[in-house]
Amino acid sequence: MSDQPVLAPIYNELMAEFPQQIEIESRPGFKGVIVNSSALVDVVTYLHDKKGYDYLSNLTAVDDYPEDQLEVIYHLFKSTGGEIIEFKVFTKRDEPVVPSLYSIYRGADFQEREVWDMFGIKFAGHPDLRRLLLWEGFEGHPLRKDWKEPFYEEDIKPYKNRWPEGRGERIENRNPFKDNVQYPRDFDPKIYEPEADQSVYKLLQSQIPQDTGDLKVEQLVVNIGPQHPSTHGVFRMAAVLEGEKVLALKPVIGYLHRNHEKIGERNTFLQNMPYTDRLDYLSSMSNNFGYAITVEKLLGIQPPERAEFLRVMMAELTRIASHSMAIGFLLNDLGAFFTPSLYALEERELILDIFESVAGSRMMCNYFRFGGVVRDITEDDFNKVKYMVEERLPRKIDDLDRYLTENEIVKMRCQGVGVLTAEEAINYSASGPSLRASGVPYDIRKVDPYSIYDRLEFDVCYQNHGDVYDRYLVRLAEIRQSLRILKQVIKQIPDGPIQTGKVQYAVRVPPGEAYGRVEGPRGELGYYVVSDGKNNPKRYHVRSPSLMSTTSLEKMCVGGKIADAVTILGAVDVVLGEVDR
Amino acid sequence: MNGLGLVKGLLLTFKHFFATYLVDIIGGKKSKARRGQITADGLFTIQYPEESVTIPEEFRVIPFLVYTLDEEGQRTYRCTACGICSKVCPTQCIWITRAKDPETGRPITESAEFYIDIDKCMNCGSCAEFCPFDAIKMDHDFHIATYERGETHIFPKEKLGKPLEYYATIRPVNYQAEEIARAAKAQARATT
Numbered sequence A: 001m002s003d004q005p006v007l008a009p010i011y012n013e014l015m016a017e018f019p020q021q022i023e024i025e026s027r028p029g030f031k032g033v034i035v036n037s038s039a040l041v042d043v044v045t046y047l048h049d050k051k052g053y054d055y056l057s058n059l060t061a062v063d064d065y066p067e068d069q070l071e072v073i074y075h076l077f078k079s080t081g082g083e084i085i086e087f088k089v090f091t092k093r094d095e096p097v098v099p100s101l102y103s104i105y106r107g108a109d110f111q112e113r114e115v116w117d118m119f120g121i122k123f124a125g126h127p128d129l130r131r132l133l134l135w136e137g138f139e140g141h142p143l144r145k146d147w148k149e150p151f152y153e154e155d156i157k158p159y160k161n162r163w164p165e166g167r168g169e170r171i172e173n174r175n176p177f178k179d180n181v182q183y184p185r186d187f188d189p190k191i192y193e194p195e196a197d198q199s200v201y202k203l204l205q206s207q208i209p210q211d212t213g214d215l216k217v218e219q220l221v222v223n224i225g226p227q228h229p230s231t232h233g234v235f236r237m238a239a240v241l242e243g244e245k246v247l248a249l250k251p252v253i254g255y256l257h258r259n260h261e262k263i264g265e266r267n268t269f270l271q272n273m274p275y276t277d278r279l280d281y282l283s284s285m286s287n288n289f290g291y292a293i294t295v296e297k298l299l300g301i302q303p304p305e306r307a308e309f310l311r312v313m314m315a316e317l318t319r320i321a322s323h324s325m326a327i328g329f330l331l332n333d334l335g336a337f338f339t340p341s342l343y344a345l346e347e348r349e350l351i352l353d354i355f356e357s358v359a360g361s362r363m364m365c366n367y368f369r370f371g372g373v374v375r376d377i378t379e380d381d382f383n384k385v386k387y388m389v390e391e392r393l394p395r396k397i398d399d400l401d402r403y404l405t406e407n408e409i410v411k412m413r414c415q416g417v418g419v420l421t422a423e424e425a426i427n428y429s430a431s432g433p434s435l436r437a438s439g440v441p442y443d444i445r446k447v448d449p450y451s452i453y454d455r456l457e458f459d460v461c462y463q464n465h466g467d468v469y470d471r472y473l474v475r476l477a478e479i480r481q482s483l484r485i486l487k488q489v490i491k492q493i494p495d496g497p498i499q500t501g502k503v504q505y506a507v508r509v510p511p512g513e514a515y516g517r518v519e520g521p522r523g524e525l526g527y528y529v530v531s532d533g534k535n536n537p538k539r540y541h542v543r544s545p546s547l548m549s550t551t552s553l554e555k556m557c558v559g560g561k562i563a564d565a566v567t568i569l570g571a572v573d574v575v576l577g578e579v580d581r
Numbered sequence B: 001m002n003g004l005g006l007v008k009g010l011l012l013t014f015k016h017f018f019a020t021y022l023v024d025i026i027g028g029k030k031s032k033a034r035r036g037q038i039t040a041d042g043l044f045t046i047q048y049p050e051e052s053v054t055i056p057e058e059f060r061v062i063p064f065l066v067y068t069l070d071e072e073g074q075r076t077y078r079c080t081a082c083g084i085c086s087k088v089c090p091t092q093c094i095w096i097t098r099a100k101d102p103e104t105g106r107p108i109t110e111s112a113e114f115y116i117d118i119d120k121c122m123n124c125g126s127c128a129e130f131c132p133f134d135a136i137k138m139d140h141d142f143h144i145a146t147y148e149r150g151e152t153h154i155f156p157k158e159k160l161g162k163p164l165e166y167y168a169t170i171r172p173v174n175y176q177a178e179e180i181a182r183a184a185k186a187q188a189r190a191t192t
Helices: A009-017 A037-049 A108-119 A195-207 A260-266 A272-277 A284-299 A305-334 A339-359 A379-404 A408-414 A422-427 A433-437 A468-492 A545-551 A553-557 A562-572 A576-580 B004-027 B029-034 B084-088 B126-130 B164-170 B172-191
Strands: A022-024 A033-035 A055-063 A070-077 A085-091 A097-099 A122-124 A219-224 A236-242 A245-252 A512-520 A523-531 A537-543 B061-069 B075-077 B094-100 B107-117 B136-139 B161-163
Touching (some): A009 A037, A033 A037, A037 A085, A055 A537, A108 A122, A108 A545, A245 A553, A260 A537, A272 A537, A284 A305, A284 A523, A305 A468, A305 A562, A339 A379, A379 B004, A523 A545, A545 A553, A545 A576, B061 B164, B084 B126, B126 B136, B161 B164, B164 B172
Parallel strands (some): A097 A122
Antiparallel strands (some): A022 A033, A523 A537, B061 B075, B061 B136
16 A cells, blocks of 8 residues: 555645645555645635535544644545545644634534543634533643553553463552542542533523513423433433523533543554444444555455455345344334334344354454454355345244334334434434435445445435434334345355454554444444554554434433433434443 | 324234244254244244353353363363463553562463453453464353352453363364464474
């Protein structure tokens, strides 16, 4: 990948339009162009309005420490399909300011807040630039390379003291108080109210429409969560209610934050693989898939044919498991306690049994390797998959369909609730079933095919209303399409090796950058990996579909009833392990 | 028609309900064995801990160290303290001290100490996958709850060690394949 790629025509058009403001990225292995910070908004407006780049896929930053420079990276796509456009903006490390894209893409909202949180880059013009994942009083910006975590050991793994001297120890032993909680002298946790909460409430108050008629109605601030509000994880919605009506709502996230990306930069490339399982713990095979193809882009290798088929088989089984669970728990959120969700869980259970037998673990599969998969599927397991796909699953999906689709209560509760129009869905960078339910037939397996998806026959499922019911219908239809893909995979899977070369634990990745994305069950799962030729990635970023879906949550909930907010959250189907990372 | 959807839904629930009994009456004990399997109908769950599901061969929790016993009952570990497992470990929960020859003081291919912090271990199986000597393997025993969550969760070498026969019982297919490969390797070394 070291040779300079030919510039796509869109870059030449950009150069012609903004001759002084743009230069070509010249580092080997890197793509795209560098845009002058002062011209960013003009360039993006031009791309958005004139060229149809209406979908902001990914926005993140890289720290070039020890150089005095931070990069902000943008990946844009057209919602009608087509080439990626990638560009960077450089800014100074000690006083980083970059213009915000909030006014053009609402999908930039959470991503810019995350970059501010992690890198300390200010986005001029962002109306609500608070920390996203960490709390307001947090010291420093953790993804900067010179930031060190508590109990910091070394910059990169493997840590040198583990072998041959054997000096590992329990972290608890390193704390002299044997307790992680220490309060300052004049601090009383009982009366302490964090500033961050006040800022959320103030923000909510400022968003309430002032003129609410003559009748004086009391307005209540209600916090839903951060306990499990609907079995989706630790998530909090701060809402202002007037009666049952939601006047303003803000999602508050970060309760499961563990800085996956910092851990990822400490890890070697291969060590990241089991960590990706823990992002979206309901679809670990998809997460593996995305990371594997991204690093394979950097390595310039292709997995053998059989491995590709196995990968697609696992990814589609994951999609079925994840979607059937999403449908089951959507019904839970509607109040149909546990009967539908347990019927859905049965099928998921059987798919997980297959994963357990093939990969070794039910949810934390860790099945993919760069250039292949860990092990071949046995005859026995293959027959199980075959039976599931050809006999059991179609029957059970029909059962779910018969049972739920025409159900009056489901219809009443779901139709017309949480509507997102096509324009809004694109602008908010929604992806996956949320985007397709709004009438945008955008499926990465079709528009930007990876692996062997271009050789398989399937339809992109979409609906036009963009409400909760349509998201349910899209999921149901996608399960059927996954079954269709699986039938072809079972028929066509060739014999042969499952790995190119030998798997090495210290992978040498040539310097460069890669953005790989797959269509996970929850939408576009992207990985942005930068290598500087060492054993560990210089930057490892996850574009998580759940986080992007959370961006549009406010839009969908405001104006509706509070009971519908829970339904909408269920229909968006966020997994908090991935939102908080 | 209003209400038809509800009736349909309830019919499915009833179908499930009666299938549970029907399958039991017709199938007898066999139907019980099918619960939790892909051919299951009606009731799906099993009565843990009285019953338990069969664990597939590749299932993995907490690594163990393979040893063989000689005639005097001394353990000979396969581990050579090469350190690959501690290098690939994503959570860095393995630490090894290499043993030294008591006379010359030079490091030998044997570990003096071998610890795994099972609180940190994420059961990813990388150590077993990359071990070149088939010395560290993933276990099947997941009943490892303890009353103390401090030092007892750091497993020393003695606790990690399990006999080769145990490995052969939990992973028979892998064991067979590995033994054949090891024999071939030994033969190749002997002929050259």
